[in-house]
Amino acid sequence: MAATLANQLVVAISSRALFDFEEENRVFEQSDDHAYMKLQLERLEQPAKPGVAHSLVKKLLAFNGDAKRVEVVILSRNDPVSGLRVFRSAQASKLKLERGVFTKGREPYKYLRPLQANLFLSANPADVRAALNEGFAAATVHTGAARASGSYPDEVRIAFDGDAVLFSDQAEQVYQRAGLEAFQSHEKRRAAKPLPPGPFKPLLQALHQLQQDGAAGMRIRTALVTARSAPAHERAIRTLMDWNIQVDEAMFLGGLAKGAFLREFEPDFFFDDQPGHVDSAAEHVPAGHVASGISNPG
Template sequence: MAAMSLDDKLVVAISSRALFDFEEENRVFESGDADGYMRLQLQRLDVPAAPGIAFSLVKKLLAFNDASAQRVEVVVLSRNDPVSGMRVFRSAKANDIQLQRGVFTQGRSPFGYLRPLKATLFLSANEDDVRGALAAGFPAARVLTESVLAHDNYPNEVRIAFDGDAVLFSDEAEQVFQARGLEAFQEHELSKATQPLPGGPFKPLLAALHRLQNAGNARMRIRTALVTARSAPAHERAIRTLMDWKIDVDEAMFLGGLPKGEFLREFEPDFFFDDQTRHVAHAALHVPAGHVAAGIANVLN
C-alpha cells in the first residue's frame, strides 16, 4: 500500500468540544471525575453528540471534497481518552462528517501533533493548547463554546470573517496603538500606507482558503470578510497589504471602533477570528467565534 500523505490539503485539526456539543460531559470531567466522564461517554456511545460551535465550518469545508479530489482533511486532536474517541467517531458518522483520523491523548496536551499532521488550522476549547499551537507557528483559536451556532442560510458557501491586526496581519501597528494611542497609530499607518504589513498568524489560513477557492468546485465557494476596528486613513495599508499578497477578501469592514457583533450578524460567518477578548465575547453573542491569543493585546491581558 502506498504511503498516505496530507500534503497539499487544507488540514483542520479540531478538538472534540469544538466540533461537538460535549459541554454536559465536560462539566463532569472538570469536576475532577475523569472515570465518571469516561463512563458517561461509554453509556452514550450510541447517542450522537449535537453539533458544536465549529461544526458548520468543518462540514462546509469538507463539502469541497468530491470524487475527483480530496482537498480538505479534518482530524480530531483531543485531550479525550480513546474510549471517548469512539463516541466522537460515531457522532461524526451520524452527522455525515467524513472523519478518518483522530489523536486522543487522555489529558496530555495534543498540539505537538500538529506538525506531523501539517495542520492548516487548529480549533480547540483549551486555551493552553491554542497558545502552544500559536507559539509553534500554527493558525489556532480558542473556540468560545458559549457562542451561538452558525445559521444555515448559505449552505453552499463557507463564510469566514477575520480581524486584521494580530490575526491576518502582524501586530506591528497594534503595538503603536497600545503604546502611543489612536492618533499616533493613524499617523504611523498613513506614513507606511504603501509598505505591506508583515503576515500575522492567520495569513497561512487565508492563503490556503484562497487556493481552495481557486481549485474549483461547482457546488461550493468561499466568502471571506476582513472585520477590523481600523478606519480611514489606516484602511489603506490593510487593503494594499492584501493586494501585495495577491489574496482577495470579498468584504472589508473598517468600523473605527464600533462593536463588531451586529455587523458579523449580518455577514453570517461560519466562524469569526479576533485577537481581543472583548471583541470575541461580543461577537459570540451573534456568531460562532474564536479567540486568537496572539499579539501585544494578549501580552497585556
C-alpha cells in the first residue's frame, strides 16, 4: 500500500526558513551556485543553527506520538547535494524529517499540491506569492526576526492577523478606499454577516483539528492580533463563531504597533499581510509576511 499524507497537517518549508543559512546565501548571491554548493559540502558535518521557523517545526513534530499527525517536508530551491546538509542538520536538531524536494533553482511551489500542504514557509517572496496565488497558506519568513522563546515547550503558540490573512481583504478594501470611519460603519452594519475566508483559514482549521486529535503533553494556543477596534471587532469574532473555530486570545489594537503585544504572547510564529507589522513583530518574535490582499498589489 502506497504511503499517504491524508489526515495529517503538512508543512512545507524551505531550508532557509528552517535553518540559518544566511551566510551561505550571501555566498550564493555574491558568486554562483557552484560556490554555494562547494561551501555546503565543505560544511556537511557542521550542523546549521536553528532558523526562524525552527521552534514551530520542532513543536509541531512533537504531536507525532502513537500516531503520525504532522508531516514536515523540506521544499527548497537548493540542489540535492546541499540537501544533504539540510537533512544532517535536521538530524542533529533531533527533527524527524523524512521527505524533501530540492529543485536546484526552479520554482518549487508546484509540489505543494501533491504534498497536500497546509502551510508553506519560505525566505523567497516570489515563491510565497506563487503559492498564495495557487490557494495555499504561505508566508515569507523574516530571516532577521527574533527566535522564539523557550517559555512554553509543550505549547505551539501561533498568532494571526485578521484581514487578508484569516479573513479576506474585503473590509480592508473599504478602509483603504474610504478611510477609518467608513470602515467602522461598514463593519458595524455587517456585524452578523461572516467575512469571506482568507488564505490562512484552512491552516487555522487544521490546527483546530490537530488540537482536537490531541497528543500527550502537547497543546496549541492561537491568537488573533488585529488592528481592528470596537465596533469592528464584532464581525471578526462572529466570523470565527460561524466557522466553529475558537482562538484562545484576541487583541483588537486599533492601530497600535503589534510588536510589544506579541512579545508578551511569545508565539512560535506570527503571520501578517502588512510589512510594517511584520517588521514590528520581528523585533520580538518569529514573523512572516503574507503577500495577499489589497496591501500587496502585483
